Amino acid sequence: MQLIDTHTHLDFEHFDADREQVLARCSAAGVERIVVLGVHEGNWQRVWQLASTQPAVHAALGLHPVFLDRHRDAHLHELRNWLQRLHGERKLCALGEIGLDYYIDTPDTERQQQLLEAQLDMAAEFALPVLLHVRRAHAPMIATLKRHRLAHSGIVHAFSGSWEEAREYLRLGFKLGLGGAGTWPQARRMQRVLRQLPLESIVLETDAPDIPPVGHGGERNSPELLPEICRTLAELKGIGADELAAASYRNSCELFGWD
Secondary structure: EEEEEEEEEEOOOHHHHHHHHHHHHHHHHHHHEEEEEEHHHHHHHHHHHHHOOOOOEEEEEEOOOOHHHHHHHHHHHHHHHHHHOOOOOOEEEEEEEEEEEEOOOOOOOOHHHHHHOOOOHHHHOOOOOOOEEEEOOOOHHHHHHHHHHHOOOOEOOOOOOOHHHHHHHOOOOOOEEHHHHOOOOOOOOHHHHHOOOHHHHHEEEEOOOOOOOOOOOOOOHHHHHHHHHHHHHHHHOOOOOOHHHHHHHHHHHHHEEEE
């Protein structure tokens, strides 16, 4: 089974004690590539250093809506400088993690929207796919994407919306990132949507260290659990794990421009 984890935060301190060992176990489990996402200006260097020194790791850089209080106007200029400097580097695979989060307490929706649109413009300028964080904000996100119409689309990470929302993203050329959340018995709507999704729309992810799969509640999530997530989601969809893994691998390579 060959797998790609399209969404992790392997740079976070949760992995400082055993990152090398985690990467070795991932390789042994068939997780061949791992995307690590930047979330604020303060962790871009760490993300890029990890991608530059680890063969399996690829980087995405962005300004995450949950870290809004850390972002400054100057960080958008700094992000553009990073993208310009790294343009053409094979280890830079996307712009992200960016998006809209209306789940947090008293979200500043106007500033989130401005930040999102500025980064979508950068993604278009540098021909990069986007990795989207969307919580309780599918309608404004879909409306925004319809205005921008990105040539390289991207992934809606940790998708848990309705079938109608899924269809809108698919019409815009986006893939849906599925991970540990969908493996839990209470995720009944997500599992109904999963059964309807075409295989060409699915990519797999862990969001490590967050959102562990069923059976690992309260534990640190890790890319090495991706085979387990794949097997559970495949069973819920009614297909073989190898078929789901192959589809996710193919879809991820197509999106990121990998051979």
